[in-house]
Amino acid sequence: MPRPRKPRRPDAEAKPDAKPKPPYTEARSVSYALWLLSRRAYTSAEVAAKLRAKDAAPEVVERVTARLQELGYLNDERYAEHYAESRARKKGPLALRRELLHKGVLESTVETTLAAHSPEDQLAHAKALLARQAWRFQRGDERKDRARAYAFLARRGFTPDVLREALATPNAQDPADEDPTDEEPHEDRDETPETPPGEL
Numbered sequence: 001m002p003r004p005r006k007p008r009r010p011d012a013e014a015k016p017d018a019k020p021k022p023p024y025t026e027a028r029s030v031s032y033a034l035w036l037l038s039r040r041a042y043t044s045a046e047v048a049a050k051l052r053a054k055d056a057a058p059e060v061v062e063r064v065t066a067r068l069q070e071l072g073y074l075n076d077e078r079y080a081e082h083y084a085e086s087r088a089r090k091k092g093p094l095a096l097r098r099e100l101l102h103k104g105v106l107e108s109t110v111e112t113t114l115a116a117h118s119p120e121d122q123l124a125h126a127k128a129l130l131a132r133q134a135w136r137f138q139r140g141d142e143r144k145d146r147a148r149a150y151a152f153l154a155r156r157g158f159t160p161d162v163l164r165e166a167l168a169t170p171n172a173q174d175p176a177d178e179d180p181t182d183e184e185p186h187e188d189r190d191e192t193p194e195t196p197p198g199e200l
Helices: 026-039 044-053 058-071 076-087 093-102 107-115 119-132 142-155 160-168
Strands: none
Touching: 026 044, 026 058, 044 058, 076 093, 076 107, 093 107, 119 142, 119 160, 142 160
């Protein structure tokens, strides 16, 4: 039989509250931002969001991001170029544009970055992607297979003009055209970093 609990003394003191964390000063915010950037690249907007999540004051966030931009640690133009270049073989300009805007890159920067990728390059990437995934679109019904291939490329952000031209190319889905040594590049991992060790 379980023992009855002892009644709590009415004068029992409550446990003291946990010690409040120190505020994110400008120096601490700089250290945290540099720690983030040592793990992977971020846009200015992403770093600002991380600092706001740590309750850094708005003026601190603004000064820190401006200082890191001045020093070259934050460079949205460079980030956008690398992001688009590393993913262009798998994704079209519509998807890349959407993702970069979501990451806080200015629309003018996104447009300039994507303008460097010619329609010919986009078509070549779309055709190569169809060749690598040819097994998906060879189920015996030509009309349905073509619709699947169209939807496949559309989901990856290729423009309608590129889709039509890629599917109009003879043998665009012929697995014999596939290079067996062609491998997909590893995309940059876009994971939220762990909490930095200790207090910064």
